[in-house]
Amino acid sequence: MTNINNDVIKVLTRAVKDGVSFLIYLFVMMRRRKGTVTLVYHSIGRVDTSKDIYRLNITPERFEEHLKIISRMKEGVRITFDDGYGNNFENAFPLMIKYGCKAAIFIITDFIDGRIGSDRLCGEGLGLRPLTWEEIKTMDKSGIAFGSHTKTHPVLSGLSREALIVELSGSKDRIESSLGHTIDSLAYPFGSRTSFNTGVETSAAEAGYKRAYTNIMGINGEGVDNDFRLRRVRVYGEDGPFKLKMKLKGAYDWVDAFL
Ligand SMILES: [Zn+2]
Numbered sequence: 497m498t499n500i501n502n503d504v505i506k507v508l509t510r511a512v513k514d515g516v517s518f519l520i521y522l523f524v525m526m527r528r529r530k531g532t533v534t535l536v537y538h539s540i541g542r543v544d545t546s547k548d549i550y551r552l553n554i555t556p557e558r559f560e561e562h563l564k565i566i567s568r569m570k571e572g573v574r575i576t577f578d579d580g581y582g583n584n585f586e587n588a589f590p591l592m593i594k595y596g597c598k599a600a601i602f603i604i605t606d607f608i609d610g611r612i613g614s615d616r617l618c619g620e621g622l623g624l625r626p627l628t629w630e631e632i633k634t635m636d637k638s639g640i641a642f643g644s645h646t647k648t649h650p651v652l653s654g655l656s657r658e659a660l661i662v663e664l665s666g667s668k669d670r671i672e673s674s675l676g677h678t679i680d681s682l683a684y685p686f687g688s689r690t691s692f693n694t695g696v697e698t699s700a701a702e703a704g705y706k707r708a709y710t711n712i713m714g715i716n717g718e719g720v721d722n723d724f725r726l727r728r729v730r731v732y733g734e735d736g737p738f739k740l741k742m743k744l745k746g747a748y749d750w751v752d753a754f755l
Pocket residue numbers: 578579617645649685686
């Protein structure tokens with residue numbers, strides 16, 4: 497019974513969020529936004545949706561609908577992917593070439609190296625494979641940027657300074673030695689306000705990163721924001737073209753305002 501009630505509450509909460517966001521969209525749809533919207537995707541493939549508890553997978557067809565919208569916008573949108581799923585190469589990469597879209601992929605080096613499985617990242621039973629280093633090198637040469645999403649995907653705010661060095665410098669060194677050039681971007685695992693703090697930001701800067709992305713909804717202005725708290729706009733499996741347009745206009749930025 498409690499589970500059913502929880503599900504009903506979840507569905508209702510989402511419906512209220514969609515309704516409020518639609519009203520905001522009506523007010524902001526004609527406004528031109530200044531700055532860059534950074535979208536965050538995860539898996540692009542076909543999965544058992546009943547096991548996709550975080551709604552992180554988007555079908556290739558839906559992703560193509562998104563790219564049609566994004567490729568028509570001249571500037572101000574960036575595509576990012578977190579974790580480093582193999583389907584980013586199989587499904588997303590060919591579509592990004594087709595539509596002339598660039599992206600940045602933030603990889604978990606222990607996931608790529610086969611030391612942790614996808615169950616720990618995106619829910620049990622999805623069985624998503626990681627990118628291989630060969631696929632990463634191929635995309636790197638084709639203009640896809642790579643960044644770190646740490647070594648093991650922990651909550652960074654709970655780590656000691658020594659453990660932070662392992663996660664931040666260890667993953668950076670691993671990617672740089674494989675690609676043969678420096679990387680300077682980081683995406684915090686989980687990315688919520690409680691998943692990082694000023695100590696994490698300082699450690700990231702000391703490790704040589706120039707910027708770090710959160711998963712807090714919002715747009716990044718030019719030269720006014722803290723480069724170690726860059727916002728992103730989360731995209732979910734159920735987000736069709738209209739919802740993406742609403743998100744690009746900032747209609748959903750409010751959802752994290754009270755967290
Ligand atoms: Zn992640």
